[in-house]
Amino acid sequence: MSTIVIKNTRVMQTMPPFAVTEDVDVVISDGIILSVGKNAGDGVKADKVIQAKGKTVIPGNVCGHHHYYSGLSRGMLISAGPQTDFIQVLKEWWWRLDRGLDEEACYYSSLICSLDAIKAGTTTCIDHHASPNYIKGSLDTIANGMEEVGVRGTTCYEVTDRNFGMKEVEAGVAENISFAKSSKRRKLVRGMIGGHAPFTIPDEGLRMMSEAMQETGSGLHLHVAEDKYDVVYSHHHYNKDIIDRLDFFGLLTPNSLLVHGLWLNEKEIAKINEQGCFFAHNARSNMNNNVGYCKHIQDVDNLIIGTDGCGGNMFEELKIAFFKHKDQGGSWWPGDYLTALSRGNKLVEKYFDGNFGRVEAGYKADLAILDYQNPTPLVADNAAAHFVWGMSSNCVESVIVDGKLVMENHAFPGLDTAEIYAKAAEVAQRVWKKVDKIAP
Structure with a gap:
């Protein structure tokens, strides 16, 4: 002791x-x-x-939504086509990156993201992972990097059918279940049940995710309505609002986390509140992807703050979120935003014993x-x-x-951070070359 x-x-x-x-x-x-x-x-x-x-x-501080798989993307040098809408951004950039990740890349992404978070005073990161060509075992790799550095966190695999159809859905669900169970023996990392977004998850996938939540006791971690396309897709293919579709499968639980939600309607926000779900606002990412401003944040009961992979620096994120809010004519003040940031601890308490914050x-x-x-x-x-x-x-x-x-005093006892960053740069260069050859 x-x-x-x-x-x-x-x-x-x-x-x-x-x-x-x-x-x-x-x-x-x-x-x-x-x-x-x-x-x-x-x-x-x-x-x-x-x-x-x-x-x-x-x-x-708690980062309420992160993407550790983006850890080696900073300044990524690849050829990419037009990115004039959100789907093009995904296809030309992020969906090519995640297909280029292997075990080594995931491990160094985790180390780098964890180091950067701790340096910024962030002690917990709620991660959302994707590596379609390395699914089985990927969450243990992410968790190993977290625990080696010493950051607390959760992680999950984003279930999707966007690359390999139902085979990919099944593999993602299996990885979520396996890690959610095994991680209960870990000291610092727990598992959630992840999904990419409703527009890349068929009903059968949502049903499987619901069963995984019931089997493991873990909550959902899912992007929703980040762009209007997600809403239109749900209306077109399922004739339902996104939140009604999720509710039909029993996916709205008090230990679940919905992310972005820019294009949800008032009825959907009310239902999220009724079910006690957490909702992560990611101001920098929304601005970067030009998907709009989340006008509902003042109506969300369990609002927390994330970065959507834009690092783990919550001092920086909170400033930008606050200033963007005031630029949009919002009436909140610093105390309201600091309350939202600290509320991330209430989500942490859903997965770890004890009181936080x-x-x-x-x-x-x-x-x-x-x-x-x-x-x-x-x-x-x-x-x-x-x-x-x-x-x-x-x-x-x-x-x-x-x-x-x-x-301690900006140094990490027992870790050679210079060696880690140097090796990460080598791995990043290798991954970039691979990604540059991957077609959208």
């Missing part, structure tokens, strides 16, 4: 009720916060003492230590404003996940 004491620090709660407490100790043992208070660490026999005067401790006794010790020099008073009433307008990933100095110091 390892014990860590963080001495003489400032604690800022990023989950309502927001709070700021000065000059306290945080005592951690066996992955749990034992106590927080003045001189709480005095007399504690600790394996590690962190002198943190002038630092700020916050709960680790506060620096308090009894909560899991998933924490970030920031070197943030506030030029104005930092108090409970303006903590969210400091998070959006002042704090950034540049402030992240050390990170603790499950009571383990996974990054």
Whole structure:
């Protein structure tokens, strides 16, 4: 049992009720916060003492929707055709990339995404994976990379028929079931039941996914209505709204996550709320793909914040999401967005034992230590404003996940990160050459 004491620090709660407490100790043992208070660490026999005067401790951030398979896509050099609509973007770019991934590429994608997340103070990533030519075993590969770096997370395989028809659907469902069961023995990673999007999953696939959810107890993780095409497709082929189609198969559960949802109607949002589903907003990705703005976010009960594969930096994502919201005439303020970000911990609690998201006794010790020099008073009433307008990933100095110091003073104990990044670049170049030969 390892014990860590963080001495003489400032604690800022990023989950309502927001709070700021000065000059306290945080005592951690066996992955749990034992106590927080003045001189709480005095007399504690600790394996590690962190002198943190002038630092700020916050709960680790949660990336509510990520694509680890995109980890080696940064600056990807391939020839691609026109990308004037969302389907062309998928066919010319992302669906070619995922077909080029093999075991080694998935592993290094996972390492890179996990390192980048931890560096930015993100302690949990909710991943959504695709590698059509390497399905069986792919989720263990992703999970191995996560646990090697020390990030907490979930992953799943996105069921789809877009490449190989029902054979591909069956393989994706089987991988989801296998990992959802086996991952319950893992320390840091759990499995969900993934699907790409309703327009690439036939009814038989949705039925199989529903059975997988019942068999494993895991929830759904699915893109919905990212583009208007998904809505039109559902009306054309099934004569149903997307959410009604999912509800017919029993896919709307309180541990399920729906992503994007830009083109859902008010009735569909109401049904999501009634069923208690989580809903991930991904502002940067929506802007990048020019699919529109999610006008319903203020109506969603269980709104969380994701990146859709645009890295794991939630400081950056939250700023962009907030500014885009204000640009669209939205009425939310920093506190509303920080509440949505911290709500990701409620989804984490659906898959891991314990309480998450506060620096308090009894909560899991998933924490970030920031070197943030506030030029104005930092108090409970303006903590969210400091998070959006002042704090950034540049402030992240050390990170603790499950009571383990996974990054200390910007270094990763036991990991040769220079070697990992160098090898990742080699693998990326190999994958790009393969992808360049893959036809849309």
